Amino acid sequence: MTYAGHLKVLDADSHVMELADFLDDFIDPEYSGRLKRQQMEAMARVIEEAVTKAEARRSQAEERALAEQRLMEDKGWKALGAFDPKERSDVLGLLGFEGQMIFGTFAASMFTGKDVDLLYAGSSAKNRAMARFCSVDKRLHAVAFVPLVDPPRAVELATEAIEAGCSAVMVPSTAAGERSPTHPELDGFWGVLSEANAPFVLHVGGGGRLLDPAFHNNGMPVTDHLGGENNVRSKDFLAINHSPALFLGVLIYDGLFDRFPKLRGGCMEQGAGWLVSWMRLLDMGANDFRRTEEPLRKLSLAPSDYVRRNLKFTPFAGEPVAWMIEQCGSELFMFSTDFPHPEGGNDPLGRFEEGLTGASEEARRRFFHDNMYELLHGTQPG
Numbered sequence: 239m240t241y242a243g244h245l246k247v248l249d250a251d252s253h254v255m256e257l258a259d260f261l262d263d264f265i266d267p268e269y270s271g272r273l274k275r276q277q278m279e280a281m282a283r284v285i286e287e288a289v290t291k292a293e294a295r296r297s298q299a300e301e302r303a304l305a306e307q308r309l310m311e312d313k314g315w316k317a318l319g320a321f322d323p324k325e326r327s328d329v330l331g332l333l334g335f336e337g338q339m340i341f342g343t344f345a346a347s348m349f350t351g352k353d354v355d356l357l358y359a360g361s362s363a364k365n366r367a368m369a370r371f372c373s374v375d376k377r378l379h380a381v382a383f384v385p386l387v388d389p390p391r392a393v394e395l396a397t398e399a400i401e402a403g404c405s406a407v408m409v410p411s412t413a414a415g416e417r418s419p420t421h422p423e424l425d426g427f428w429g430v431l432s433e434a435n436a437p438f439v440l441h442v443g444g445g446g447r448l449l450d451p452a453f454h455n456n457g458m459p460v461t462d463h464l465g466g467e468n469n470v471r472s473k474d475f476l477a478i479n480h481s482p483a484l485f486l487g488v489l490i491y492d493g494l495f496d497r498f499p500k501l502r503g504g505c506m507e508q509g510a511g512w513l514v515s516w517m518r519l520l521d522m523g524a525n526d527f528r529r530t531e532e533p534l535r536k537l538s539l540a541p542s543d544y545v546r547r548n549l550k551f552t553p554f555a556g557e558p559v560a561w562m563i564e565q566c567g568s569e570l571f572m573f574s575t576d577f578p579h580p581e582g583g584n585d586p587l588g589r590f591e592e593g594l595t596g597a598s599e600e601a602r603r604r605f606f607h608d609n610m611y612e613l614l615h616g617t618q619p620g
Contacts, residue, residue: 240334241310241587246603248610249338250552251441251506251574254371255320256345257285263370264363272356273348281344288315292322306332310577310584317578327375329577336607337377338577339406341441341506342368346383358391362398369402379405379614381439386414389423396430405614406437406504411445411485419485420492428498437502437613445481448474470581479512486549487520487541493533495544503549504613507576510553514565517542546570550613555582555589559605560597568601572609 258278265273278285294301295318305318309332315321319329330338342364349360365382372378382399384407386392396407414424431438453473462469470478482505495501520541528534539547546567552574553559559571573590576582583589594602611619 240332242334245334245587246607247333247335247573247587248607249333249335249575249577250504250550250572250610250613251341252338252577253341253343253579254326254368255288255315255317255343255578256367257289257321258282260345260367261348261360261363264366266359266363269349269356269359272353273360274351275348277347278344285315288320291316292325295325309333313578313580320578323371323374323378326371326378330375330377333577335377337379337610338575339379339381339439339506339610340368340372341381341408342383343579354388357385358388358395361385361395365395365399365404366402369399369404372405373403381405381441382407384409384427386410386417386419386424386427388415389417389421389427392424392427393430396427400430400434400436404436406439407431408439408441408444411440411481418488418492420489420494425497428494428501432498432501435500435616437504439504439506440482440485440508442470442478442507445485448477448480478508479516482508483512483516486545487516487523490520490541490544491524491534491537493536495548496536496538499548500616501548502613502616504572505549505551506574507552507554507581509557510551510559510571511557511562513545513551513570514562517545517566520545550609553590553593555586555593557593559590559593560595560601563597563601563605568598568604569609569612571605572613573606 258275261273262270291301295305305312309318309329312318319326345364345367346360349356351357361383368380368382372380380403382396382404384392384395384399386409399407409419413419414421417423448470454471460471462471486503486505489495524534524537524541546569549570550572551570552572553562562571574582575586590605594605597605608618
């Protein structure tokens with residue numbers, strides 16, 4: 239029996255745990271020496287131990303059997319399929335999932351920053367590396383990364399990523415440099431996605447620092463769940479939806495989904511309970527300001543209707559999904575594991591099942607499978 243059992247499941251958020259050489263086969267030699275490898279080098283011992291364990295799994299049946307037994311318990315590089323694409327294909331079979339969207343974890347730390355040339359060279363290398371990782375199994379859906387600070391290069395990079403086989407394109411949930419993400423100069427980028435029938439996605443971390451660090455300067459220091467300070471802590475968690483709520487609201491208010499009605503977007507690992515009040519706030523803001531703001535008067539739908547038509551969201555395990563569906567609609571929410579990150583927990587299916595208590599069979603089907611299918615393909619499964 240697989241982990242999913244009888245359920246049809248698509249997983250809207252999972253990750254590859256990159257090895258230190260993840261970009262090396264694809265980075266332009268001109269930029270290889272400019273990659274910021276310090277974070278990967280700091281984790282060299284952990285990665286080396288994980289590689290040794292993976293080699294043991296390939297040669298020792300008992301090691302492989304143990305890893306399969308611990309499928310939902312081992313996290314990070316230690317997890318089965320964390321960085322080996324063949325193992326990841328096997329993991330999907332053990333899980334019983336029809337597919338997973340695959341995001342990166344650490345590779346972007348090697349090239350993000352103010353060096354725009356390195357940013358685009360590194361993004362190109364990462365996208366091709368992601369496509370290669372996922373090429374072993376059509377159930378693995380690679381997520382590319384495209385910065386928007388340089389519109390012509392964003393168009394070129396999105397085109398390259400889609401042609402390489404990436405299924406979705408992650409964008410930062412921030413302003414595009416000095417421009418809004420809805421600036422006419424970026425219409426070429428959004429047009430590429432629309433014409434290719436490829437969704438854009440947002441992910442935690444894509445909005446930069448979640449919280450002014452001064453809020454942590456309270457004389458009561460705490461660590462994150464990994465023992466450091468770089469991951470989400472409780473007060474960061476309070477701000478986790480701020481960036482996507484603003485970014486997506488700007489797309490809606492500025493009429494992007496009227497210009498590109500087929501464009502679809504997903505919001506991953508940033509919770510979804512906030513949609514209940516946010517959708518009402520969107521409608522209220524548009525109504526209150528439409529007298530003085532022409533873009534709002536031009537909208538063909540109520541803002542909340544664009545949310546239902548064009549966007550999908552992954553709740554956190556433990557959120558009251560049945561209530562959220564009742565308030566907002568069954569078309570909005572998608573299942574995710576965050577595999578093999580520890581934030582996903584050891585039993586995301588079980589926790590989401592609890593949150594869906596009282597939901598209809600149709601709503602459950604949409605949550606576990608159909609809504610991610612629609613995000614990827616633009617239609618409900620036939």
